[in-house]
Structures are given as C-alpha cells and as structure tokens.
Amino acid sequence: MTNVNVLDPGASALDYYGFELRRYREAAGLTQRQLGDILNYTGSLVGQIETARKLPTVEFSQRADAALNTGGLLSRLVKLVMRSQLPAWFQQVAELEVRAAEICSFQTHMVLGLLQTKAYARAVLGVIDETNLDDRTAVRLARQQVFEKEDPPVFWAILSEAALYLEIGGRETMREQLAHVLSFEHNPRVNIQVLPFSAGAHAGVQGSFDIYRFPGDPTIxxxxxxxxxxxTANPDTVKDCSLRYDHLQAAALSLKDSAELIRRVMEDRYGEHLA
Incomplete structure (x- = not known):
C-alpha cells in the first residue's frame, strides 16, 4: 500500500495527480474529510486518490478544480492518468486518437470503443476478466473526450451489421448503445455507416482496422x-488499407440509410414493447 508520506510524484501520472491534489488541499487548509464533504465524496475516497490507490474521475477532477481553485490542473492531469492506465500496447493508439485530424475505423462485430456506452463497455471488458472492471471501464470511456476537444478529429466509422445484432450486455444495454450511436446522426464530424449483410464478401473480410491521418505526419x-x-506507417500497408476503406464506404449504406437501419433494429429487436 502506498504511504502518503513517501508518495513520489515522478513515479507515475497517478502518483503525480495524488501529490498535486494533496498539495492543493493542504494549501486550502482542508482535511480529506472536509474536502470530501465539499465535493460530495467521502474523505476516504479523497485519501485513496491522494495515495494513488484509486483512479480519479473526470467529474471528481472538475469539482476539485473548482473547490481548490487549481486553474483546471486536475482536469488536465486526469486525461494523462486515464491514458497511463491503458494496457502498454494500447497507449500509443490513445495518443494517435488525440493527435489525429481524421480517424477512419472499420469494426467487424461490435461497436468500437470511442462510441461505447458505459454499460456496453463494461460488458465487453468483463468477458473472462472482471478484475478492476470499474476502473477499466472508466479508462476506456475517458478516451471519448477526444470528441470534446476544441478541434476534434473528423471521425468515420463503418460497423458491420453484425454489430447491431450481437447482443452484448442484454437488450436494455443494446438499446441504450444503439440510441447513443444515433445521437451522432446530425454531427458532421462523426459519421457512422453500416455495412449490411447483403454486401457479401467485402474489402474488410480480413478483420477490423483503423486509419489515423495527421496534418503533417505520415498516416498510421x-x-x-x-x-x-x-x-504501422508502412506506405504499402497504408495504401492498401486506404483503398480497402474506400471500398467499404462504397459498399456500406449511406449515412441516412445507416441511421434508419440502426433505429429499426433498436426498436424491432431491443424495443421496450418486447417481453
């Protein structure tokens, strides 16, 4: 267990966050319990975050920033904390999502992480391994803050029709998830298409992939x-996958028809009128 007296702010983003939270709290002359009362959290939770034993949330950070007059420091730090908690092999991808000007994603069987609801993400992440499920779910959802940037990326997503029918988390979770996907229907920077079963053999049969494009760097x-x-930034791979994505977009339903299909499946398969 980490001891507050030996917490090293250079050990990790989480330790740095805890160190700064404690520093601002003490400067304000507040105990952990008093700060917890102000934020509407327990003093125990404040202590766990200060000692790097518990992940802070975006909401906690926003409240603490306001209460401690940090100038938004904790809200900025929490993004680094969340990214640092991703599996090592995925952290580079999270960085690509933040830097990209355009993201093109193709998913063969489920709704991709950047569009997942809390319940859906929890169901996906909880398969086989339920350890630290709350924290792992929060970390995944934190990636979606990329859409809240001042200049968010243009996002293209192609979902296989199978993703609409694979019942992850139950009917209520699926209904909520498809409703969330539809919430982007009129957002010109988030464009979602469905590749219908009727497309048959298609350019993405080998599996899911993502393309990240940047203003001045090679495409990944x-x-x-x-x-x-x-x-990979291998030019041949990038050229091949870019061509495949073009063909997938051509084979997919239009944005309008995709939304209509999603809405129909949401009502017919997961509607509240069903027993």
Missing amino acids: VYTEGYGSGHP
Whole structure:
C-alpha cells in the first residue's frame, strides 16, 4: 500500500495527480474529510486518490478544480492518468486518437470503443476478466473526450451489421448503445455507416482496422490481436488499407440509410414493447 508520506510524484501520472491534489488541499487548509464533504465524496475516497490507490474521475477532477481553485490542473492531469492506465500496447493508439485530424475505423462485430456506452463497455471488458472492471471501464470511456476537444478529429466509422445484432450486455444495454450511436446522426464530424449483410464478401473480410491521418505526419494504420496492437506507417500497408476503406464506404449504406437501419433494429429487436 502506498504511504502518503513517501508518495513520489515522478513515479507515475497517478502518483503525480495524488501529490498535486494533496498539495492543493493542504494549501486550502482542508482535511480529506472536509474536502470530501465539499465535493460530495467521502474523505476516504479523497485519501485513496491522494495515495494513488484509486483512479480519479473526470467529474471528481472538475469539482476539485473548482473547490481548490487549481486553474483546471486536475482536469488536465486526469486525461494523462486515464491514458497511463491503458494496457502498454494500447497507449500509443490513445495518443494517435488525440493527435489525429481524421480517424477512419472499420469494426467487424461490435461497436468500437470511442462510441461505447458505459454499460456496453463494461460488458465487453468483463468477458473472462472482471478484475478492476470499474476502473477499466472508466479508462476506456475517458478516451471519448477526444470528441470534446476544441478541434476534434473528423471521425468515420463503418460497423458491420453484425454489430447491431450481437447482443452484448442484454437488450436494455443494446438499446441504450444503439440510441447513443444515433445521437451522432446530425454531427458532421462523426459519421457512422453500416455495412449490411447483403454486401457479401467485402474489402474488410480480413478483420477490423483503423486509419489515423495527421496534418503533417505520415498516416498510421492500426490492427489488433489478442493482447497486442500493431500500428504501422508502412506506405504499402497504408495504401492498401486506404483503398480497402474506400471500398467499404462504397459498399456500406449511406449515412441516412445507416441511421434508419440502426433505429429499426433498436426498436424491432431491443424495443421496450418486447417481453
């Protein structure tokens, strides 16, 4: 167990966050319990965050910033904390998401992480391994803050129709998830298409992949296996996957027709009227 008296702010982003939280709290002359009362959290939680034993949330950070007059420091730090908690092999991808001007994603069987709801993400991450599930879910959802940037990336997502029917987390979770996908329907920077079953053999049959484009850096293609990620800037791979994505977009339903299909599946398969 980490001791508050020996907490090393240079050990990790989480330790640095805890160190700064404690420093600002003490400067304000507050005990952990008093700060907890102000933030509407327990003093015990404040202590756990200060000693790097508990992950802070975005909401906690915003409240603490306001209460301690930090100038938004903790809200900035929490992004680094969340990213540092990702599996080592995935941290580079999270950095690509933050820097990219355009992201193109193709998913063969489920809704991708940047569009997942809390319940859906929890169900996906909880398969086989339920350890630290709350924290792991919070870390995944924190990546979605990329859409809240002052200049967010243009995001293109192609989902296989199978992703609409694979019942992850139960009917209520799926209904909520599809409703969340539809919430982007009129957002010009988030464009979601469905590749229908009727497309048959298609350019993405070899599996899911993502393309990250940047204003002044080479394009990156990312593929993923069990417990490993494979980013590459190889020109031949980038050219091949870019061509594949163009063909997938051509084979997919239009943005409008995709939304109509998602809405129909949400009501017909997961609607509240069903027993």
